Amino acid sequence: MTYEPQKDFGTPPSNSEKMVILTIDGREVSVPEGSSIMRAAAEQGTDIPKLCATDSLESFGSCRLCLVEIDGRRGTPASCTTPAEEGMTVKTQTPMLQKLRKGVMELYISDHPLDCLTCAANGDCELQDQAGAVGLRNVRYGADATHMGQEKDTSNPYFDYDPSKCIACSRCVRACDEVQGTLALTMEGRGFDSKISAGLASDDFLSSECVSCGACVQACPTETLIEKNVVEIGTPERSVITTCAYCGVGCTFRAEMRGEQLVRMVPWKEGKANHGHSCVKGRFAWGYAQHQERITKPMIRASIDEPWKEVEWGEAFAYAASELKRISEKYGKNALGGITSSRCTNEETFLVQKLIRAGFGNNNVDTCARVCHSPTGFGLKNTFGTSAGTQDFDSVDDSDVILVIGANPTDAHPVFASRMKRRLRAGAKLIVIDPRKTDLVRSPHIEADHHLPLRPGTNVAVLTAMAHVIVTEGLADEDFIRERCDWDEYSHWAEFVSDKRNAPETLEPVTMIAADELRAAARLFASGGNGAIYYGLGVTEHSQGSSTVMAIANLAMATGNVGRRGVGVNPLRGQNNVQGACDMGSFPHELSGYRHISDGDARALFEDDWAVTLDPEPGLRIPNMLDAAVDGTFKALYVQGEDILQSDPNTKHVSAGLAAMECVIVHDLFLNETANYAHIFLPGSTFLEKDGTFTNAERRIQMVRKVMTPINGMEDWQVTQQLARAMGLDWDYSHPSEIMDEISRLTPSFAGVSFDKLDEEGSLQWPVNDAAPDGSPIMHVDGFVRGKGKFIVTDYVPTDEKTGPRFPLLLTTGRILSHYNVGAQTRRTENVAWHPEDLLEIHPADAEDRGLKSGDWVKLNSRSGETTLRAEITDRVAPGVVYTTFHHPATQANVVTTEFSDWATNCPEYKVTAVQISASNGPSDWQEEYEALSEQSRRIASEIEAAE
Amino acid sequence: MSDTTETLVRMANQIADNLMQESDPAAATAQHIKLYWDPRMKAKILAAQADGLNDFALKAVKILNMQ
């Protein structure tokens, strides 16, 4: 595709189903009622000159450039604010309009530097275009301009603000308000004197409330707000549509390129997950792809004490295959296993699990979803019949009550959070169940109707108490339940939740939630109209993670909130392809499409296609692999795109497991923490360097497209294929589309998916099959996938992780907007400007008891280990609770987390660790030892030689 | 008891605790282990027998032993 900016229709589309017909410049056009004349004209191919309008924002009507004449009406109304009406006759170009527009344009230009030739936005500037469009040829007014000569603000690492170019159209201010919902910008002054400002006068962009989402940069019609990259590299010359590789929202972007150089990522307006919006990570934080620490050559070593030796690909594959074969012969085939990555594509993930099942000959395959959303799979499969969220993101527009539990979408799922906030500003009610006062609880123009700051680890108790209120106060939707669920199971469940021991009053000492408040929240959810539940890792990463997911499903069924728009159960997935990794058969007990490995029919399908015999017994999950390694029965691991040493709990246990293995193959972009224990390193490729698909939290399958050649020489699926071939498998895929064809052949919910169909449709939400050839935005519409919805009794079982005199506080963990997971990518970008280190949030009362203040080093101890980090004193956390993120390896937050896990899935209990904190003067012994080990383990022979 | 056996015992107990409301908690626990544990884990818990297992977990192990 050659470069063309995305078409701008001037004002947002109207959702009306009623059409109106009008005549514009002598041609009839039919548009949905409520469309502006500007939009109607654009649909018909006539671009009316405009400056203050853009189709991501509501019309504003300030620039007066878009004037039109309408038969039978006086004056020249603005086409962006005038709705199209049936029978209207509009003229967009007359001598009078031309004269008026020229006058307006002249005023704008008189206050604008005329350095177009050297301006970075030359050729990509709406002011320039519009000056041409209105035929402006000279400017009569003097250059006593108000904006010129003002200083640039270059504080944001990704974009500049040059007020001298500003035309005061306020598109940026409105983008920040309407699209992003941060309300960081204001327009100061009036008329031509006005100037935008990021918060207080003293604030620059970096120190302001701005979260660097880039919406204002995209909205700005001039060079005033512009990506630094465009200034440095120049305007793009072509663009490719692809999908963000960070979080489960799955924003689609236009990767705008010059040659093989990426100039900028611009959110794609047609993207169904993001509708043209993005966050700082996807839009700006892709510099890691070219980071100097990226490893581009395969490396091997016989022992982890040795420095790495760079080798050719062929030697690396041969060595890996010989090691895997040696270990299989010596210890048996079950001593081998592998881990797929939620960062990689569906096709890559599918191949890794195929290599393990068909090549290694066992089911020891797991995925990093183990440590985040495995309870979602278990819980939703058992209650509804399928392991996925029920809605598309757009559904939130029809929600009346939004319940957010254990999720912090403004940080972890920012683009969806902006959507949700827009709905909240429009009047939907909000219930937040979270130990912390997250941003959603209170932010500009948003205030939660109920915030239930529960004690970490008591989710099930809180949800059961809510169910108690709903059932005992007669608020359950019995018609829905009789029609859609098994009534006997419901009755059994209703009896259980109605028991007095589940009353909010009885549970108050456990949950620490005032019973009145909980009752009010439950009543609101049950009777406030369409109720939608959104949840995240604060639900799953508990010893009762699976029970909590089932309790959420129970609540949705009991209130009739499943099977239509505006309702449903919505897991907010962490990584970009968590949903996909789970769908692709990455769990040791399941083939793709969630069919149990003991299911003979499902196995037969694969056995036929792959010409192998599959083991009917489930394999090891990640924590079980590590235990088995310590026991000496598990010896070799292939890890694709995952850093278990940093991301998994109880670091010391993970390192003991890895150290006990004879062959660890790490396939990644960087020498990550796990690679400290690796013997073979296979360099990986970034999402910019490969073709494939990701599946987001709405089950939406979207294309990832290669925009540049992989600097390591191979896409990740090719690496896995070569490894398989070295082991004697006759794989011969020439393109990821062929892998997708195999997935669709073997997976009923993907039956209608192919790259061609995805190219055609833009995206597809599974199931895609004969019954739903274009996919399924909402699930369980006419009935649950499993038949009848199943109520499952979820009894509150307190975690074994208990506070006591030695460890009196509860540590809970989370993430922050600017970083992603273990931070391997974002730490290697300018995003460190916002979050250079992990901090420990401590309530003022707990800090005072211990004589701590913000910025102090504190020692954080649990029964697993200790680490140190700096304190931040804040009442976002409740007394007795401390909180940190885990984005930086130096912090080693997981040295402190324990081996406790969800009862059903072994998903680690990251969200609850009993700890003590005390003043400290620097890093712990473990941190120092580990630092030394990392340094030693990362040596590369060629670099040592070069240095000598 | 080795660390890893202890882990399995804790896991089995936890499963039983969470399935206490099922009509047959021991059978449900046994079924869960059967569906989600790798054979070497099953073998290990069968060998561990009574040590540290709670009532339903113990019954579940017995059920598995008979299968």
Ligand code: SF4
């Ligand atoms: S980058 Fe985003 S948050 Fe920052 S000012 Fe612009 S729109 Fe607002």
Ligand code: SF4
């Ligand atoms: S910075 Fe750009 S978008 Fe904002 S008012 Fe100025 S010209 Fe308009």
Ligand code: SF4
């Ligand atoms: S990180 Fe998530 S919200 Fe941000 S751009 Fe990427 S997909 Fe969108």
Ligand code: FES
């Ligand atoms: S574009 Fe209509 S008034 Fe500015």
